[in-house]
Amino acid sequence: MADTAKLSGQADGGAAEAAGSLHYCEGAAALQLGDGFFRPESRPSRDLGVLLAALLARGELELAQPLAVLDLMAGCGIRALRYGLEAGASAVWANDADADRLPVLQGNLVPLEAAATPLEITAQTAQKLLAGCLLEERRFGLIDLDAFGCPTALVPAALEALQFEGVLYLASTDGRSPTGHDRSAAIRSLGAAARAHSASWELALRLQIGVVARAAWAMGRGIRPLFSFSEGRTFRTAIQLQRRADARQERQLGLLAHCHACGEQLEQSLLQLRQWPACACTGEPPPLAISGPLWLGPLQHAPTLAAMQRLVPQLPAGRVARSSERLLERLLADPGLPARCWSSAELGRRLGGGPPATQALLEALEAEGYTALRSGVMDGMFRCNAPWHRLLELAAALNR
Secondary structure (H helix, E strand, C coil): CCCCCCCCCCCCCCEEEECCEEEEEECCEEEECCCCCCCHHHHHHHHHHHHHHHHHHCCCCCCCCCCEEEECCCCCCHHHHHHHHCCCCCEEEEECCCHHHHHHHHHHCHHHHHCCCCEEEECCCHHHHHHHHHHHCCCEEEEEEECCCCCHHHHHHHHHCEEEEEEEEEEECCCCHHHCCCHHHHHHHHCCECCCCCCHHHHHHHHHHHHHHHHHHHCCCEEEEEEEEECCCCEEEEEEEECCCCCCHHHHEEEEEECCCCCCEEEEEHHHCCCCCCCCCCCCCCCCEEEEEEECCCCCCHHHHHHHHHHHHHCCCCCCCHHHHHHHHHHHCCCCCCCCEEEHHHHHHHHCCCCCCHHHHHHHHHHCCCCEEECCCCCCEEEECCCHHHHHHHHHHHHC
């Protein structure tokens, strides 16, 4: 699955072609890509991972031990290399199940050996490696699980391999089942219903966090989502494992309903599940499209994101791409609450006069005491806790 299009001096990637093979520079890392799957466009996810790892290494996220990193599906090794060179990881284990990629991985990680960073490089399946960690009681401060497809099957074992207050940095490239485009697959892979929704990226992230929450609770632990985002192809969440769950954390698991006829959205915690209230439809309403169980709580942890943002100017120029800084700014401005999220385009279609000015609408909602924010996850989306009928009234008034 090659995704190594020609790279030559991109402003955000710093890539250049070298004799005979593809050479790539990013942050403090310089490496050969080989012929495996690689996406330069995913640099923001790698930058945020490095910033997060740096906080863990500095002890700013309550991690009690030096930072050991496990890169479960390392590919060419760029993330493992940057965790060691830039984040200050005390030890790095880079693994990729494809033994044919081992020479590339070993060659790219030579700088870690030169820097005397304890390093392991293996070619095992993630299942086998995590099972070995359980038997040997090995645990890590950061596990980077950049999966191809849905990683649900690996989540319980990955959590077992985390230290308390360690972080699982999880990615899924399954774009169909969690966004409501393959309902049967969502049942199989997520144990949840997923229905078509305008905020589909956010729906996918909430379903993914819900999977991790259920696995952690089954262990008697808790979770704290630190940040969550997507560029449409991959859904990424960084989730901290707590020694015990915060009080009433289980109230954050619930269902999200959407009426495709009137546009209303409703949410309920599983802990207080009851009959759904009426939507805004007149007459006999159609069945609600219900997704879940999923995470209804915050998607971002502002103190962690703010600490990551403060770290950026302390690093050498170019270590964090400008696109990554913009992503940080967006996520910090939107905690991900409330869970109900609409698109301005949908409002425009329902009003028949085009979308209202988003900023003016948010200000009008806030003036009435409602929470109203632009989504940091999807462009053109906003979230609020106002009744749907009032939201439509205010939007219509702005369009007049």
